[in-house]
Amino acid sequence: MAYALQQLINGLTLGAVYGLIAIGYTMVYGIIGMINFAHGDIFMVSAFIAVTAFTLLAAFDITSLPLAITAVLIVAIFFTSAYGWAVERMAYRPLRGSTRLAPLISAIGMSIFLQNMVQLTQGARVKPIPPVIEGGIVLWTTPDFTVQIAWTQILIILVTVVLMVAFTWLITQTSFGRQQRACEQDSTMTALLGINVDRTISLTFMLGAALAAVAGVMVTVYYGVVDFYIGFVAGIKAFTAAVLGGIGSLPGAMLGGLLIGLIESFWAAYLSAEYKDVATFAILILVLMFRPSGLLGRPEVEKV
Amino acid sequence: MKKTLIATAFLALGAQINLAHADLTVAIAGPMTGQYASAGDQIRRGAEMAIADINAKGGVLGQKLKLEVGDDACDPKQAVSVANTMVNKKIVFMHGHWCSSSTIPASEVYQEADIPMATVSTNPQVTERGLKNVFRIMGRDDQQGLVAGEYLADKFKGKKIAVVDDKSAYGKGLADEMAKALNGKGVKPTLRESITAGEKDYSGLVTKLKQAGVEVLAYGGYHTEVALILRQAQQAGLKLTVMGGDTMTNSELVTAAGASADNVMFTFSPDPRKNPDAAPVVKRFRDAKVEPEGYVMYAYAAMQLFEQAATQAKSTKFADLEKAMRGGSFKTVIGDMNFDAKGDQKKPGFVVYQWKGGQYDYAAK
Numbered sequence: 001m002a003y004a005l006q007q008l009i010n011g012l013t014l015g016a017v018y019g020l021i022a023i024g025y026t027m028v029y030g031i032i033g034m035i036n037f038a039h040g041d042i043f044m045v046s047a048f049i050a051v052t053a054f055t056l057l058a059a060f061d062i063t064s065l066p067l068a069i070t071a072v073l074i075v076a077i078f079f080t081s082a083y084g085w086a087v088e089r090m091a092y093r094p095l096r097g098s099t100r101l102a103p104l105i106s107a108i109g110m111s112i113f114l115q116n117m118v119q120l121t122q123g124a125r126v127k128p129i130p131p132v133i134e135g136g137i138v139l140w141t142t143p144d145f146t147v148q149i150a151w152t153q154i155l156i157i158l159v160t161v162v163l164m165v166a167f168t169w170l171i172t173q174t175s176f177g178r179q180q181r182a183c184e185q186d187s188t189m190t191a192l193l194g195i196n197v198d199r200t201i202s203l204t205f206m207l208g209a210a211l212a213a214v215a216g217v218m219v220t221v222y223y224g225v226v227d228f229y230i231g232f233v234a235g236i237k238a239f240t241a242a243v244l245g246g247i248g249s250l251p252g253a254m255l256g257g258l259l260i261g262l263i264e265s266f267w268a269a270y271l272s273a274e275y276k277d278v279a280t281f282a283i284l285i286l287v288l289m290f291r292p293s294g295l296l297g298r299p300e301v302e303k304v
Numbered sequence: 305m306k307k308t309l310i311a312t313a314f315l316a317l318g319a320q321i322n323l324a325h326a327d328l329t330v331a332i333a334g335p336m337t338g339q340y341a342s343a344g345d346q347i348r349r350g351a352e353m354a355i356a357d358i359n360a361k362g363g364v365l366g367q368k369l370k371l372e373v374g375d376d377a378c379d380p381k382q383a384v385s386v387a388n389t390m391v392n393k394k395i396v397f398m399h400g401h402w403c404s405s406s407t408i409p410a411s412e413v414y415q416e417a418d419i420p421m422a423t424v425s426t427n428p429q430v431t432e433r434g435l436k437n438v439f440r441i442m443g444r445d446d447q448q449g450l451v452a453g454e455y456l457a458d459k460f461k462g463k464k465i466a467v468v469d470d471k472s473a474y475g476k477g478l479a480d481e482m483a484k485a486l487n488g489k490g491v492k493p494t495l496r497e498s499i500t501a502g503e504k505d506y507s508g509l510v511t512k513l514k515q516a517g518v519e520v521l522a523y524g525g526y527h528t529e530v531a532l533i534l535r536q537a538q539q540a541g542l543k544l545t546v547m548g549g550d551t552m553t554n555s556e557l558v559t560a561a562g563a564s565a566d567n568v569m570f571t572f573s574p575d576p577r578k579n580p581d582a583a584p585v586v587k588r589f590r591d592a593k594v595e596p597e598g599y600v601m602y603a604y605a606a607m608q609l610f611e612q613a614a615t616q617a618k619s620t621k622f623a624d625l626e627k628a629m630r631g632g633s634f635k636t637v638i639g640d641m642n643f644d645a646k647g648d649q650k651k652p653g654f655v656v657y658q659w660k661g662g663q664y665d666y667a668a669k
Contacts (some may be wrong), residue, residue: 119341130562145515148541223532233503234504264505273500273509
């Protein structure tokens with residue numbers, strides 16, 4: 001029981017990170033119908049920005065923990081959003097209106113470019129930071145197992161919940177949210193109604209990147225090491241999460257992320273860690289067989 | 305007419321001279337990019353230094369050496385295409401590849417093109433397939449697994465040991481051999497698991513180890529995953545001693561795992577930096593701000609091997625080189641090299657090392 005609880009905590013933390021990245025995939029798909037394969041690498045860039053920011057703060061002797069984390073979050077969100085904007089501007093906007101395949105290839109190219117750029121400028125070695133937050137709370141002690149939740153895990157889960165609430169509010173209640181949903185439904189009509197579609201798409205990319213930035217900072221704090229390659233696996237898993245939850249659906253992305261995190265940790269806990277990816281993808285296939293548009297996705301209606 | 309003849313003869317002579325002075329192309333291949341790029345970096349630095357030194361002494365058989373670098377990113381498919389590129393570049397010798405899973409498919413391409421290769425890949429299959437062009441300048445996983453497993457069985461008697469690998473050709477081979485050696489000593493591993501390399505979250509595995517009361521982790525795989533496992537074990541309040549293979553020589557392990565790297569032991573050939581004959585070369589590396597750790601000296605030694613084999617054979621033709629390499633004895637910076645019929649080292653000697661305060665040294669016997 002205690003063991004299961006520990007694995008639940010592990011799974012939730014992992015799932016929260018996947019969910020944050022998955023939202024970037026799902027929002028971009030929702031608005032322009034393409035899979036932004038460079039999104040995982042945007043996440044990787046943000047982790048590098050976080051490492052740089054933490055190192056700089058340490059150099060300036062800023063040791064207050066809440067202050068440091070807030071500062072790093074702000075810096076990472078700012079620069080990563082700028083990356084999100086620049087990627088959309090350079091790689092996808094010129095291709096808008098061409099075949100659906102063109103931006104997809106461009107995204108793969110962008111992903112390779114970002115990876116190699118970071119490898120060349122930052123080096124191929126892993127970049128570690130000393131543990132920022134240490135320790136945790138002992139939740140439950142049984143004779144043979146102690147359930148522990150690390151402060152970093154609490155931080156990740158809390159930040160994700162807060163962001164989800166804020167994000168739902170942004171999409172459902174604000175005028176930007178309305179514009180965003182309008183572009184999703186029919187971008188031509190939205191443009192005719194006097195809404196700047198290009199600007200909305202840019203903002204969507206920036207928002208997705210901002211969430212990836214938060215995930216990047218959290219991963220840096222939690223795992224303590226980053227390298228230029230982390231975007232690949234995280235990107236694939238988050239993309240799977242988005243598809244599992246129903247691509248295009250925001251709550252779906254979060255749900256998909258949490259599910260994948262939980263499946264992974266419980267499968268590794270009770271069966272074998274060797275086949276946990278097989279389990280994840282088998283469940284994805286099963287879900288798609290019975291609900292082709294994902295768990296919370298709306299079936300696509302062919303417009304005539 | 306006479307003039308034309310002379311001119312033609314002269315030109316032909318010129319072409320001859322040109323041919324004689326054409327460079328010999330040798331190559332290295334390994335993960336120059338990708339997640340194990342730091343090992344590729346070590347190989348390149350070692351090879352570049354060796355070639356500069358050999359060329360400074362006048363080259364091999366009067367010809368200068370030229371280095372080609374192939375990047376396989378530890379991807380078996382890319383390794384084959386790198387191998388084909390190298391064949392087209394008419395290389396006469398290959399040092400590589402690094403990952404066993406790349407070396408195995410690539411070696412067949414080199415075999416068809418009659419190119420001898422010296423690799424540091426440790427999977428037994430590298431030399432078990434009867435390819436005549438494959439030479440291994442490092443020990444084998446079955447040898448290093450045996451040393452590691454027996455050390456664990458003696459040193460950690462009565463403690464719970466888990467055997468984990470990363471599913472790669474190298475990692476699984478090594479972990480299997482460690483498990484076999486443990487069983488041979490009557491120690492039954494508490495857990496046998498595999499993980500996926502390249503991920504960041506191993507908290508599931510760590511929790512499982514903690515639940516099972518495991519204190520010693522015998523790991524087959526690369527250093528990047530070990531660093532993450534150690535960090536996450538520390539967060540979960542689990543103290544682990546790790547036994548790994550030759551890849552744990554990478555100092556990245558210490559930067560990434562911090563103080564918990566002190567609990568890492570591994571098997572590796574006797575440290576070439578401690579070889580007194582290699583002292584001048586070690587000094588030259590350090591002067592060039594390169595620490596000759598890990599595979600740096602192996603790459604240097606591979607180039608020395610080629611130089612000496614070609615000099616002894618007085619040829620760079622495959623048949624001559626192969627005969628010289630198999631029969632000869634070579635003095636290199638990593639010690640004397642002699643190959644057996646399979647192309648393995650006759651005396652590969654593995655030693656158990658332990659990290660301590662950012663340095664590794666021989667572990668307590």
